[in-house]
Amino acid sequence: MIIEDSFYKNLEARYEVTYPEQAGATYTSLLNFSDEGNKFRQRWYRYKEGYSVDLIKMLIKEYNNNPNGVILDPFLGSGTTVMAANELGLRGIGFEVNPFSYFLSKCKLTNYTDADKQEFKKAAKAILVDSEELSEKEIISLPKLSIANKVFDSNIQNYFMAIKVVVDRYSGSENVKNLLLLGWLSSLETISQYRKAGNGLKKKALSKNTVNNKFLVTEIINGNYENIYNDIVGKNLKINAEIINDSSLQMSSYIEKESLSGVIFSPPYANSFDYTEIYKLELWFGSFVKEYSDLKKLREISLRSHLNGLSSKTDLSQLNLRTIPELDILIDNLKTRELWDKKIPMMLKMYFAEMFELLDKIWESLEVDGFCSIVVGNSAYGGIIFPTDLLIAKYAESIGFLVDKIEVDRYIITSSQQYHITLDTKKYLRESVVCLVKTQK
Ligand SMILES: C[S@@+](CC[C@H](N)C(=O)[O-])C[C@H]1O[C@@H](n2cnc3c(N)ncnc32)[C@H](O)[C@@H]1O
Incomplete structure (x- = not known):
């Protein structure tokens, strides 16, 4: 099957989608960390990939039904989610694999005497x-x-x-x-x-x-x-947090079933970014890694959003990876395209399989009526757009989540490689907030 605009249209038609130019798009101005530069504890380190405390507060106010609830962030980064939850009097839990980011979050999420x-x-x-x-x-x-x-x-x-x-x-x-x-x-x-x-x-x-x-x-x-x-x-914020320096794919070992009222996160995007590469100075000079083998181990347990360390010899058919038909169609179409690295299809298969596995675990850990909000960017390879927001929504729906809405907040400017993406499909290259609710099955 050739990918045409109708492929995305049909997938999107299932959901309530708001675009940035529409009045209902409320999160648009809150997506960035750039305005956090002068804010309480956020200014301790300019974490470019982070989002704003105000966005998280807005999502909690909109979706959290349990005033004594616990909010989880499986990709803690600089600790924004947990800090926002604490500011609203809720307990926060976070996972982070990168020891520098973990350290940063730990410093921000400590009560000082x-x-x-x-x-x-x-x-x-x-x-x-x-x-x-x-x-x-x-x-x-x-x-x-x-x-x-x-x-x-x-x-x-x-x-x-x-x-x-x-x-x-x-x-x-x-x-x-x-x-x-x-x-x-x-x-x-x-x-x-x-x-x-x-x-x-x-x-x-x-x-x-x-x-x-x-x-x-x-x-x-x-x-x-x-x-x-x-x-x-200055401000007397009562920190109520547990943060864990491990992969969130291990969350079942730390978190009890049906114990969370909400999950909010922004995962690494499927855009070939490797956080261990971006934070290499902090990792080495901060003594968080001492040998190249330490760096390699970190890459192996990080979400598969990048090509570093992937072996083209891996036999994916042996791994029984989670998928959905729409993803298979998109990946299959890559065969006809010129790609800048032949391991890209493998990376995408693994990225989505891990993301879907995480959604299964989140479903298990949420209370009934609990919510999950995901800030995510789509990506493109060989002129084919991978609409991560819609693919996540589709998988989440298949395991029982209600897709309450998808709010598109920003279009992504494409790199020159992707110039042949048509004007019609370009609108699927974007960053969105996917809002899921765990209703009774
Ligand atoms: C987009 S950033 C999160 C930024 C965060 N929302 C903030 O405001 O600071 C994604 C984070 O996920 C982390 N990460 C990648 N794979 C992970 C995994 N398997 N488990 C936990 N964290 C992971 C990366 O190290 C990175 O810090």
Whole structure:
């Protein structure tokens, strides 16, 4: 079967779909993390792939039926969902495989004591003075990352690395030590000669963006410490969270059946992005990975949204993967297309199989009347659009969920490879919020 516009139209016709240009599209302006830059605890690290606290609060207010309920985020990232749930007085649980993101969420989702607050204020000042002294005495070794010696300007490298060593040697409260490390990690990209771009790192355009003196380094890190301090002494948010550094596909080992009132998340999209690649500086310099084999293990347990580490020898027919007929048709059509990597069909099969497996587990863990809201982007390969929002809705429906609505919030600008996608089908390349409810079966 050839994929035509009618294929998507028929799939979409089953659901109540709102488009960004329509009045009912309420989440559109809340999808981005970009406005979170100055918000309580969100400003501790600019997590580009995150969404806003306000979006999550809106979804909880709209869908949560249990005032004593528990909200789960299976892809915690920077902890937005759990923080929003806590702000509304609900308990939150989160899973995150990437140890850097897990660490960031842990720092944001901790109740700090008065003693921690006082200690942090003093330690934040002392750290930078001690680091200056250490950097004059010792040459600090770099992580084993292949590009490690190109990451910082040579004028500041040893001083910047010395701060990390002084934090590692800090012998006070664990909570304070974590915040000291976080302030340093949050400055890493600004201070480095690389920036996150697309699916990885790019060298920054020269000179004007280079941090090449110790004064600037101190100023940037002090700014981070100041934000952290102001937020721990400022608003008194009662954190009520459990966060787990494991794959959410393991959730059945941690979460009881029918114990959640809601699940809200944004998974990695099926767009070949590899979070372990994007966060490689934080992972290596933060000592969350020490060897390439550590990185490989992380990739293996992350959701299969990327090609790294896939072997074309894997026999998928042996794996009994979950699928739906619409997905099979789309993947089958890829055979006729020119693809930039022959492992793309395999990645897509595995991505959706894992996503469907997760939906089964979410269904089991939700109370009756519980809800599940998914913020997801569609993708395209070989000119064929993979409408993740509709495919998720279709699978969810097949296991008993009611698809309450799909709200399209943003169209995605296609890469030049996808130029031959027709105008009619282009509207399926988008980011949406898929809203599911577990009604009695
Ligand atoms: C789009 S981000 C989530 C951002 C989050 N909503 C926020 O506001 O910060 C997706 C996250 O899923 C994580 N991830 C990937 N595979 C995972 C898995 N199998 N289990 C748990 N987390 C996973 C990635 O490391 C990444 O941090």
